[in-house]
Amino acid sequence: MRILLVEDDPDLGPAIAKALRAENCAVDLVPSGIDGAHLGDTETYDAALLDLGLPDLDGAAILKEWREAGRTLPVLILTARDGWSDKVAGFKAGADDFMTKPFRVEELVMRLRAIVRRASGHAATxxxxxxxxxxxxxxxxxxxxxxxxxxxxxxxxxxxxxxxxxxxxxxxxxxxxxxxxxxxxxxxxxxxxxxxxxxxxxxxxxxxxxxxxxxxxxxxx
CATH class of the missing domain: 1.10.10.10 (Winged helix-like DNA-binding domain superfamily/Winged helix DNA-binding domain)
Incomplete structure (x- = not known):
């Protein structure tokens, strides 16, 4: 799988990228919302991991723009916000799944694989x-x-x-x-x-x- 990871945390981003690469995924890690939005518009990915709390551009706004432009790649939202309203906003913007920090990277990998299977029409493993x-x-x-x-x-x-x-x-x-x-x-x-x-x-x-x-x-x- 080729994954776009948009995460500005200097510790969490590389840790997630390392775990995904250990699962044979190709990962493009960017800390900037502007750069992440551009890559999602111009490159082909199997899925995206998108942080909501980016310093330069809100993750929900990025996702909304992708969906309005017809980008159908599966997106798993990552956020430190645990309020229900934030989850609703993420799903309304077009998220396929949602994980609240802190989380186990192993669970993240499993849930990422699940949304890619569903998007590819492979409900069975x-x-x-x-x-x-x-x-x-x-x-x-x-x-x-x-x-x-x-x-x-x-x-x-x-x-x-x-x-x-x-x-x-x-x-x-x-x-x-x-x-x-x-x-x-x-x-x-x-x-x-x-x-x-x-x-x-x-x-x-x-x-x-x-x-x-x-x-x-x-x-x-």
Whole structure:
């Protein structure tokens, strides 16, 4: 998953980013509401974690602008405010979930995965594509019932492919997932990762759409 984290707390923001990266997420951490609003408008994310109490631009105002502009990415609000009126304001602005500080980062990760599953139409935690299965709650891949050992880069690419199975994902999007938004890295590295994945799960499961990108497919022919 590629996550936008808009949090100005100098301790909490990096701690959340570290926990998400340990779960193989690509994270863009920004402490500024203005910068966060811009990234949400111009980049592609699987979800956003948005602090309400930002110093330069209120989180609810950012979210309202995103929704009015048609941005549908799932958003989990983070706030030190525990009043019911603040929660109502957050949900009215278009939040998918709400967590009050302090909280356990482990719970944050689970709830983040849950809103991404719902937004992707995957209410069930297990997603299948032929012999390949992905448990989106644990993050574990299985092939014919056996666990698949993956590097962090391989996991990011394969999770993006299985969440959009049977659909071609362009190379730029996959590169951004791998390198946390920096697509200027050597594009040949994506071919290397795809090659390693094909050895681990079978070459036929990952199709190359020439000049476009890659697709995970259950088709055998």
């Amino acid at each position: 297990r997603i299948e594509c032929g012999p390949l299965t992905f448990d989106s709650q644990s993050g574990q891949f299985e092939l014919d019932g056996f666990p698949v050992r993956l590097t962090a880069f391989e996991w990011r690419v394969l999770s993006a492919l299985i969440l959009s199975r049977e659909v071609v994902i362009d190379r730029l999007t996959l590169l951004e997932r791998v390198y946390e938004g920096d697509a200027d890295n050597d594009s040949n590295s994506l071919e290397v990762i795809i090659g390693r994945l094909r050895k681990k799960i079978g070459a036929r499961l990952i199709e190359t759409a020439r000049g476009r990108g890659y697709r995970l497919t259950a088709a055998t022919e």
